[in-house]
Amino acid sequence: MPLKEKARDECPSISTPDTHPRPRFISWAGLALMTTASVANLRPAPSMALYGLAAVFLYLLPAVVFLLPTALVSAELASGWPGGIYRWVSEGLSKRLGFLAVWCQFAMTIAYYPSLLAYVAGTFAYVVDPSLADNGLYVALVIVVIYWAGVLISARGTRAVAGLAGIGLVIGTLIPGVVLVVLGLLFLGQGNHPAAPMDTGHLLPPWTGISSLVLIVGNFLSYAGMEMNGVHVSALRRPERDFPRAVFTATALVLLIFILPALAISWVMPGKDLSLTAGVMQAFQGFFDHFHIGWLTKVVGVLLVAAALGGMLTWLAGPSRGLLLVARQEGYLPPVLQRLNKHGVQRNIMVAQGVLTTLIALLYAVIPDVSSAYWIFSVVTAQIYLVVYLLMFAAVVRLRTLRPGQPRGFRVPAVRLVAGTGFAASLAALCIGFIPPEQFGGQPLWRYLLIVGGGLLTLGFLAPLAFLRFRKPHWALGEEGAEREGAALD
Numbered sequence: 161m162p163l164k165e166k167a168r169d170e171c172p173s174i175s176t177p178d179t180h181p182r183p184r185f186i187s188w189a190g191l192a193l194m195t196t197a198s199v200a201n202l203r204p205a206p207s208m209a210l211y212g213l214a215a216v217f218l219y220l221l222p223a224v225v226f227l228l229p230t231a232l233v234s235a236e237l238a239s240g241w242p243g244g245i246y247r248w249v250s251e252g253l254s255k256r257l258g259f260l261a262v263w264c265q266f267a268m269t270i271a272y273y274p275s276l277l278a279y280v281a282g283t284f285a286y287v288v289d290p291s292l293a294d295n296g297l298y299v300a301l302v303i304v305v306i307y308w309a310g311v312l313i314s315a316r317g318t319r320a321v322a323g324l325a326g327i328g329l330v331i332g333t334l335i336p337g338v339v340l341v342v343l344g345l346l347f348l349g350q351g352n353h354p355a356a357p358m359d360t361g362h363l364l365p366p367w368t369g370i371s372s373l374v375l376i377v378g379n380f381l382s383y384a385g386m387e388m389n390g391v392h393v394s395a396l397r398r399p400e401r402d403f404p405r406a407v408f409t410a411t412a413l414v415l416l417i418f419i420l421p422a423l424a425i426s427w428v429m430p431g432k433d434l435s436l437t438a439g440v441m442q443a444f445q446g447f448f449d450h451f452h453i454g455w456l457t458k459v460v461g462v463l464l465v466a467a468a469l470g471g472m473l474t475w476l477a478g479p480s481r482g483l484l485l486v487a488r489q490e491g492y493l494p495p496v497l498q499r500l501n502k503h504g505v506q507r508n509i510m511v512a513q514g515v516l517t518t519l520i521a522l523l524y525a526v527i528p529d530v531s532s533a534y535w536i537f538s539v540v541t542a543q544i545y546l547v548v549y550l551l552m553f554a555a556v557v558r559l560r561t562l563r564p565g566q567p568r569g570f571r572v573p574a575v576r577l578v579a580g581t582g583f584a585a586s587l588a589a590l591c592i593g594f595i596p597p598e599q600f601g602g603q604p605l606w607r608y609l610l611i612v613g614g615g616l617l618t619l620g621f622l623a624p625l626a627f628l629r630f631r632k633p634h635w636a637l638g639e640e641g642a643e644r645e646g647a648a649l650d
Contacts, residue, residue, distance in 0.1 A: 356430075
């Protein structure tokens with residue numbers, strides 16, 4: 161996710177003038193914790209809590225076929241071709257496909273912010289009035305107001321909020337997650353029956369056709385962004401040994417943070433009553449009311465909202481930064497979208513992004529069910545981001561053939577099998593995303609397909625193809641100009 165770009169920029173560096181540089185290494189445990197912090201959060205827990213004990217399987221499957229291949233492949237690419245997804249795909253496939261990759265990495269945020277801020281709106285509703293959590297107009301207004309407030313702050317180049325990301329991990333993920341699980345265990349320890357069955361007969365989700373597995377697509381989005389941490393492979397003392405150790409450790413920690421809160425929610429909240437945007441707060445309220453400490457619900461709501469907003473502010477301008485630098489070097493975007501304001505921020509791109517985000521947010525006021533809208537926009541986000549992974553997995557295999565002698569700090573064992581597994585899983589998730597999940601069967605199929613298919617086609621393909629089609633030679637600043645302007649952004 162865009163938050164990982166901040167971690168990438170903070171990679172330890174070599175900076176001793178007039179002497180032999182002394183490398184600064186990080187431990188594999190430190191990298192594991194860094195990766196865990198950048199991936200794990202509580203937001204997807206309600207969608208998996210719908211499945212009860214089967215959530216374990218639905219988290220494990222994409223972790224094996226998607227999360228691990230992504231981490232391993234990105235480590236090889238980052239250690240051989242520094243520069244991120246654009247360079248990886250450009251070197252392995254073509255510059256046009258490289259632009260498509262970096263564009264999709266940016267474009268997915270247009271649909272991602274409405275789903276992220278819908279979670280914020282649903283959480284904040286439990287601070288003011290829980291009935292608002294299912295009010296589409298309220299959710300749309302919160303999204304629009306918060307997003308544009310964030311743009312105004314980010315456009316000023318403010319750095320003061322950078323530390324909020326680390327604080328957000330603690331107060332918005334770790335503490336609430338631990339509290340949720342502890343309350344759940346105490347709840348069961350008192351002899352209460354869980355709302356969802358916890359016997360071995362429910363280890364797998366009930367099979368009612370392919371639609372019964374559709375919610376698994378959301379887990380691909382939950383794990384997305386793992387590739388950003390591959391840039392730290394060069395900071396390990398023994399990458400060949402330490403990076404796999406860090407990846408497997410981080411995967412185990414991420415799974416615990418994802419699975420245990422989802423199970424805790426399923427213990428107290430029946431699936432039919434669960435909101436995908438406010439499910440975390442529903443669970444907290446259920447537990448707190450049970451233990452007669454209901455006043456803590458508002459406290460937890462404030463913590464979750466503060467953490468989510470702090471994280472949003474720290475990386476709001478991040479995705480467009482990479483797109484801008486590539487566009488200025490190669491001339492992919494018209495000059496009006498390449499301009500910086502006096503603070504060195506790509507304000508025009510952020511404003512254009514904000515207009516589209518606002519239009520998408522207003523759909524919450526049109527689609528009757530807030531949970532359905534949340535799921536649809538999460539799927540659109542995942543669909544666009546999966547294009548990036550398809551290109552990345554194809555690029556690593558091609559580079560093994562084209563550039564076998566390129567020095568790499570880390571090499572993926574059985575790269576064709578690993579990359580092939582990731583490619584097949586990503587393609588399957590992209591296709592499954594077009595099938596409405598059975599929980600939302602009441603919505604018209606045409607509306608679901610129009611939004612999901614139209615979002616992927618328009619944001620993921622037609623927009624970048626239009627920029628490539630109408631691209632002008634004078635739009636490019638060249639490498640020197642792009643680097644000079646890049647310094648202004650930093």
